Amino acid sequence: MSATSAATAADRDIVIDLRDVETRFGTHVVHQKLCLQVRRAEVFAIIGGSGSGKSTLLREMILLHRPDAGSIKVLGVELNDLSPEAALDLRLRWGVLFQHGGLFGSLTVLENIGLPLREHTRLGNKLIDEIAAWKLHMTGLKPEVGAQYPAQLSGGMMKRASLARALALDPELLFLDEPTAGLDPESAAGVDELVL
Known part of the structure; x- marks a missing residue:
């Protein structure tokens, strides 16, 4: 070479x-x-x-x-x-987890995760919901969390749900702004392990 x-x-x-x-x-x-x-x-x-x-x-x-x-x-x-x-x-090639989550309060967690797919793909609603559920699972959250609203989540759950949304479009690059800020040591360690 x-x-x-x-x-x-x-x-x-x-x-x-x-x-x-x-x-x-x-x-x-x-x-x-x-x-x-x-x-x-x-x-x-x-x-x-x-x-x-x-x-x-x-x-x-x-x-x-x-x-x-x-x-x-x-x-x-x-x-x-x-x-x-x-x-x-x-922008479609990267995902972002904002410091304070950035989830829309009027949407359920599953709707928040599916939002990038609805905005930027031609996939049907059923497939988008399935992908959003998979991303939720990837971040260690239980399926029932998908029906909750951001205000109903703990800090650690909010970070994980936000990470699931950042992963929705299978990005090449992931930006995380203070992913463990404000979390207790156990939740912070869990998010660190998840990122790795």
């Missing part, structure tokens, strides 16, 4: 590539010259104190906030100047 083809193979293995990312809110500098790479099949954690920019960085990587400078590539796609169509295509 030549050095060029080895470098190309290594580049294909990179799923997140940040170069010189800078983020400011007014005069407050959140990120300055931030660089990092995440490789395929790698579990990568960003750790820092409250207000250190972890959630801001996640929002930049999932196209919810634009950095002031630098380059962000996710799954080989440069995020700057994406068309709305290209941005949607890219």
Whole structure:
């Protein structure tokens, strides 16, 4: 294998590539010259104190906030100047578990899990419900939880239900924003084990 083809193979293995990312809110500098790479099949954690920019960085990587400078590539796609169509295509390739769950309170857990499938596929309702039930099972929740509403769930159950929704479209990449925040040690250990 030549050095060029080895470098190309290594580049294909990179799923997140940040170069010189800078983020400011007014005069407050959140990120300055931030660089990092995440490789395929790698579990990568960003750790820092409250207000250190972890959630801001996640929002930049999932196209919810634009950095002031630098380059962000996710799954080989440069995020700057994406068309709305290209941005949607890219978003369908990842799943996100938001810090506070992000489940819709007016939908049951099963309806929340099935929502991405209803919005972005042409699958029938019966098949969507079956897939949603399977994703619920994958996260260790009992079938009856699917009929409950988010307000009826404990913190650990909420995280697991949110993870099931993040997995609904079988994403290539999974973003987790503080997946164990606010959980007791046993529930946090369970979510950590589930992620691994």
